[in-house]
Amino acid sequence: MSVSHRPYTLVAELTYRCPLRCVYCSNPLDYAGHADALDTAGWISVFRAAEDLGVVQLNLTGGEPLLRDDLEPLIEEARKLDLYTNLITSGIPLARERLARFRQLGLDNVQLSIQDVEPAASDRIAGLRSFERKLEVARWVKELGFPLTMNTVLHRDNLDHVEEIVALAERLSADRLGLANTQYLGWALLNRQALLPSRDQLARARVVAAAARDRLRGRMEVLFVFPDYYTDLPKACMDGWGRRFIVVSPDGLALPCHLAHTLPGVTFENVRDRPLGEIWEGSSGFNAFRGEAWMPEPCRSCDRRAIDFGGCRCQAFHLAGDAALTDPACSLSPHHALVERARADAESPAVSPSLTYRSRAAVVPQ
Amino acid sequence: MIATDAKPRLAAKARLRFDRKTSRYLLLYPERGLELNATAADVARLCTGEHTVAAIVDQLVEKYADRPREVIERETLAFLAALADRALLQDTT
Numbered sequence: 438m439s440v441s442h443r444p445y446t447l448v449a450e451l452t453y454r455c456p457l458r459c460v461y462c463s464n465p466l467d468y469a470g471h472a473d474a475l476d477t478a479g480w481i482s483v484f485r486a487a488e489d490l491g492v493v494q495l496n497l498t499g500g501e502p503l504l505r506d507d508l509e510p511l512i513e514e515a516r517k518l519d520l521y522t523n524l525i526t527s528g529i530p531l532a533r534e535r536l537a538r539f540r541q542l543g544l545d546n547v548q549l550s551i552q553d554v555e556p557a558a559s560d561r562i563a564g565l566r567s568f569e570r571k572l573e574v575a576r577w578v579k580e581l582g583f584p585l586t587m588n589t590v591l592h593r594d595n596l597d598h599v600e601e602i603v604a605l606a607e608r609l610s611a612d613r614l615g616l617a618n619t620q621y622l623g624w625a626l627l628n629r630q631a632l633l634p635s636r637d638q639l640a641r642a643r644v645v646a647a648a649a650r651d652r653l654r655g656r657m658e659v660l661f662v663f664p665d666y667y668t669d670l671p672k673a674c675m676d677g678w679g680r681r682f683i684v685v686s687p688d689g690l691a692l693p694c695h696l697a698h699t700l701p702g703v704t705f706e707n708v709r710d711r712p713l714g715e716i717w718e719g720s721s722g723f724n725a726f727r728g729e730a731w732m733p734e735p736c737r738s739c740d741r742r743a744i745d746f747g748g749c750r751c752q753a754f755h756l757a758g759d760a761a762l763t764d765p766a767c768s769l770s771p772h773h774a775l776v777e778r779a780r781a782d783a784e785s786p787a788v789s790p791s792l793t794y795r796s797r798a799a800v801v802p803q
Numbered sequence: 804m805i806a807t808d809a810k811p812r813l814a815a816k817a818r819l820r821f822d823r824k825t826s827r828y829l830l831l832y833p834e835r836g837l838e839l840n841a842t843a844a845d846v847a848r849l850c851t852g853e854h855t856v857a858a859i860v861d862q863l864v865e866k867y868a869d870r871p872r873e874v875i876e877r878e879t880l881a882f883l884a885a886l887a888d889r890a891l892l893q894d895t896t
Contacts, residue, residue: 491824494831521832582815612814657890
């Protein structure tokens with residue numbers, strides 16, 4: 438295997454089902470059309486094949502992974518394979534006894550989403566009364582001896598609360614705080630007008646987060662992920678297509694990222710039909726945007742092409758209509774005006790736009 | 804800077820794993836990992852809370868007899884500082 442692409446992380450999307458209805462959910466809009474096709478044995482063989490390819494990190498995610506009643510055997514197998522196993526969860530539904538079992542079985546880390554610092558604001562984004570229960574889960578996580586990652590997705594309604602979010606993370610004794618700005622794809626793209634912050638708001642939040650990072654260094658890791666709409670440089674999405682990550686969807690599709698199957702004309706294969714190692718190495722989907730041969734100008738001759746890999750393929754498709762274009766987040770993209778217009782709208786917000794909650798109802802992307 | 808009489812111990816969230824692909828040790832923690840060279844892996848293995856920094860350096864000096872003590876000590880302190888910076892060491896009292 439070439440060193441240029443070795444998977445280090447398997448993102449196991451165990452189900453798209455979720456009790457929350459977050460308005461920025463990154464699951465595909467048609468998630469309801471994907472059944473939980475992989476059973477326990479199916480996932481275990483995915484874990485084994487991934488470990489064999491070099492994967493050392495396992496993210497158990499969804500949807501809400503807690504809705505699977507076979508998390509216990511999955512965690513047990515992951516530990517046997519010596520995978521560093523991270524449960525990415527809303528914390529709902531969870532009983533303390535189940536979390537204690539996860540601990541005994543060798544789960545390494547719990548990453549808990551908390552939407553905001555006030556119950557009403559948090560529940561409004563989640564579309565479910567959940568804030569107080571999340572705090573209780575956070576306390577159990579620490580009492581049981583897990584490291585706790587608290588993750589808060591940032592947008593225009595909570596970016597002014599970063600100081601309070603940091604304080605909450607400190608109160609919960611989080612070991613790590615992820616302050617990740619919304620990625621405007623999936624449901625977040627539908628709700629972009631309501632969620633995209635202004636430049637000033639972001640700048641203020643960044644200063645607060647940087648101060649917290651310095652103050653808490655060595656105790657709590659504070660990450661602040663700036664939205665690519667405001668960086669003028671695209672992000673190295675997934676560290677490059679098919680380089681470091683394998684995502685497996687609930688129905689068994691092996692993907693380079695969690696939205697790759699929304700790209701038309703790119704074929705992805707199912708772990709039930711072909712061994713994962715062959716899919717990783719040889720499938721047309723994983724090879725579609727590997728390397729530089731696919732790149733258009735301005736990427737092809739750009740100094741940063743080995744740094745950002747041309748940005749996000751899904752963003753290129755969902756904003757500009759073609760996955761093989763330069764990510765419009767890049768200021769050199771011929772389609773950058775799409776991002777500039779969204780930013781301009783965020784500077785002069787109209788009446789507060791309504792939110793579309795994640796739901797099973799079919800949604801036609803605009 | 805970590806005192807030479809401190810007894811460093813890896814944080815609960817950090818786990819050392821041998822990597823068959825590279826024959827190196829990886830220090831894994833949530834969503835991240837550090838690929839360790841041989842001496843760093845030796846240091847990480849000795850971060851159990853039982854050994855002082857000075858004792859760790861002594862052990863490495865013995866193992867890598869061809870390398871000057873000052874260099875080993877400098878590398879060890881730099882590696883421990885990098886771990887502490889990432890909150891990968893527990894309180895070292």
